[in-house]
Every structure is written in C-alpha cells, then in structure tokens.
Amino acid sequence: MKRREFIQRSALTVASLATMPALLQAKSKSDIGLQLYSLRDTIPNDPKGVLKKVAGFGYGKIETYAYSDGKIFGMAFKDFGNYVKDLGMKITSGHYPLALAKSDKWEMAVADAKSVGQKFMVVPYLNEPERRTIDDYKSICEALNKAGEVCNKNGIRFGYHNHNFEFETIDGQLPYDVMLAELDPKLVSMEMDIYWVYRAGKDALDYFKKYPGRFEQWHVKDMDKTNPDKNADVGTGSLDWKKIFAQAKQSGLKHFYIEQESYPAAPIDSIEASIKNLKNIL
Template sequence: MKRREFVQTASFAAVGLLSLPSFLAAGKATKTLGLQLYTLRDTIGKDPKGVLQKVASFGYKELEAYSYKDGQIFGMAYGEFNKFVKGLGMKVTSGHYGLDMIKGDTWQKAVEDAKKNGQEYMVVPYIQEPDRKTIDAYKQICADLNKAGEVCNKSGIRFGYHNHAFEFQTVDGQIPYDVMLAELDPKKVGLEMDLFWVINAGQDPLQYFAKYPGRFEQWHVKDMDKNDRGRNADVGTGSIDFKPIFAQAKLSGMKKWYVEQETYPGAPIDSAAASAKFLKTIL
C-alpha cells in the first residue's frame, strides 16, 4: 500500500471509529496471557480440573472455551466450570459456538449462560464447506451473524467471527473475507483474527489492520512450522514474527488474544507452557 493510500485509509477509518460502540473505540490492547482451550482438546475432556490447574501454573489468566452445549461444558455445569476457573485466578472471557446454535431459544440460552458467568465475548469459529459455496451464501451467513450479534448486544456481550484460510479463497470472483467485512455490522459483530490462518492464506495481517482499523478485537496467536506451512509450531519457534504484529495491536482494535495450537512437536500441554514462556518475553 502506497503511503498516500495508507494515510487516506487511516483518516477515513478514524472517522469511522467515531460511530462504533464505546467498548470498541476505547480501551487498550491487553498484555494478559490468554489460551483457547481447544489447544488441549485431547486431554481436557478427560480431566478438566487437572488440565486447568496446569494452565494456571503457566501464567495464563484469560481463557476462551469451546464445546458449550445445553448449559454444560467438559462434563460440568457451565457455572461450576466458571467457578473453578476463577478459583485458579483465571477468567473465561470468550467462547466458541457453532453456527448451528445462533438462532432461536438455543442461542438465547447460551447468551444468558455466558452473561450470568461474566463472559465478555461469544464467537462463531467456522463455516462448514457445504454452507460456503457461493458469495450469496456468505452474505446470508453474515445476515444471520448480525442478528445473533443483536441478541448479544442486548445482554452486553460482544459477538464475533473467527477465520480460517478458506475465507481468502476466491468465490464467485470475490474474496469472502472482504465480503464479510463489508456485510457484517461493526456495531453487532467483531472479528477474531486467527493470525496463522491469515498468513497461511498468503495474506498480511498488518494490511488488514491498516485497511480496517478497530475491527479485529480478538486474535488467535499460533506460530507456523518453518518447514511445513500447514503445521503449527510452539509460539516463538516458528516462522511468524509476532513482535511487529503486537506492535499494531491498538490499530487492529485488539482487546483480547489467545494462544491456540492445533498440531504439536510433543505433548499439547508442553506446547501451551512453551508458548506462554515465550510470549512473556515480548509483551
């Protein structure tokens, strides 16, 4: 992007930020260590309390949950789960919810449970392949996401969408992620940027921050294996330089971020520990 284009984009964006909700336009990017519990999906279901105790010992303070269903998570009532987490000095700040959950009474119940337990964010993390074959399909999903965001707004919870790489693959001559940024109402839906998947798709997170400042309120931080772009590495050991990305946290609008890892050089719990250790050195 040329310097004049960047200045123009930043100027327009600054005006745009004035129309966003106060919790989006204000505030500082957190340096608090966060973890998406999907990182430990192979073990947390078997021993949630034991795994959470280890996570707390690594210095993580904020958690993003997954697998909530009908008031239950990891075999516990959601309230019991949150109480245990708080007893360890951590907090569940966000959670992932399937696209199939965002309509009707099921969604209302999920939002009520999240609000009751002090959760700040609710995020849809994935669109199944049959549901994303056309740009019109993406636009319909965006309309559904906007409606789900309205429900969250009424409860004081921020709603969001999390990307993978497929949103950057051309469909009907357009980039779905760019279409989503245009179709999603910033007052109702924020973006949780998965930095790994953006880079995996051949895109630059910093360019998106500059073009759409304030839109990327949560991040997933996971590194890329130096020899295999499709695999993760423990944060700090791969090919992604996180320092310049974190340096633009304020421009992006980031409020929360979470380590997430899907493939590992060893035991997943060891990767969670290694990533926390590295990130403490650059924040």
C-alpha cells in the same frame, strides 16, 4: 536541579512514552489467554486437572469451546466458570457453532455466558456446504448480525473467527472481504486467527490498516518454518510477533489467545513453552 534542566528531562520522558511500542501497551492491557481447543485431547476427561495446569503456566484468560445445553466438559457452565475464577483466571470468550447461534437455544447460551462474566461469544467455523457461494456468505452474515443483536442486548460482544477458506476467491471476490462489508461492526467483531491469514498468503497488518478497530480478538499460533501446514510453539516459527503486536492498537485488540492445532511435542508441553516464549516477546 535547575528549572531548564527539569523541563528538558520532562520533555524527554514524554517523548519516550509517546514512542513506546504498541506491543508494550498490549501487554499492559491484556493477560495472555488460551483457547482450550489446544488441549482437546485431554481436557474433556479431566477438566479440573487440565485447568489447574493451565493456571500454573501463568495464563490469565481462557476461551472455551464445547459448550452445549448449559454444560461444558460434563460440568454445569456456571460451576465451570466458578472453578476457573477460583484458579485466578477469567473466561473472556467462547466458541459456539453457527447452528446454535441461529437456534432458539441461543438466548440461553448468551445468558450462561453472561452469568460468568464472559465478554465475547464467537462463531469459529463454517461447514463447507454452508459456504459454497458469495450469496451463502451474505446469508451467513445476516444470521451473524441477528445473533449479535442478542449478544449486544446482554452486554456481550459477538464475533467471527476465520480459517483460510475465507480467503479463497469465489466469483472474483474474497469471502472475508465480503464478510467485513456485510457484518455490522456494532454487532459483530472479528477474531483474527493470524496463522490462517498468513497461511492463506495474506498479511494481517494490511487488514489492520484497512479496517482499523475491527479485530478485537486474536488467535496467536505460529507457523512451522519447514512445513507451513503445521504449527510451531509460539515464538519458534516464522511469524514476526513483535511486528504484529506493534499494531495491536490499530487492530482494536482487547484479548488474545494462544491456540495450537498441531504440536511439535505433547500439547500440554507446547502450551507451556508458548506462553514462556510469548512473555519474552512482549
């Protein structure tokens, strides 16, 4: 090969890598995860059996829920973590109620998360009486920042997960925007539930652009084409996942989890179908 031809081909290769879609970059950086709440009707009764099926579907990461006083689904949390590891998966995140994050048991929960190598701890929901005013949200943000300090000292990232109520205007302000202003990004990351953002009539991509790097985790759940109040198996609904994943880098994405709250079939079948579809999309 002549030197000039070699240089031309090398330049084309570099150019093609530079324009590689961000969604492919996201695929190389993160296995597909599952929020176990998707299987809430079955996993409490047979955690090991359900986890074995989840691993068999090809999930590499899981996000937990239902941790309480050092246990989860009747198992010591460390034992649960070891079983997940034996199946070839990692616990990368978990959901914890705000009341626990504000309590004197928070440090124990953080220690348990650290013991299994967990990277994120997330508050997933605010009860209605807690969030009636903008001042309520500001007070919650103060508590979240404090909980994030404890996590930060232990090498864990703290986070907050949205629904759609954060996008309902209170006194001319959107609570979600207030939270983004009040939460310290060094202490609290955002886990964006993409379905709920679109269900609220907002655009996730607008938030990625306005607050780059703030959305380190995602919930990937699709919207039914006929009834937007229902979930569809990922890849069969109305959300454009290729377009969304193309902005993964701008978002700051580190981990993402398939989650469903309603199902067109049995939950375990939807979880299997969703990962198959998402692998084709990515």
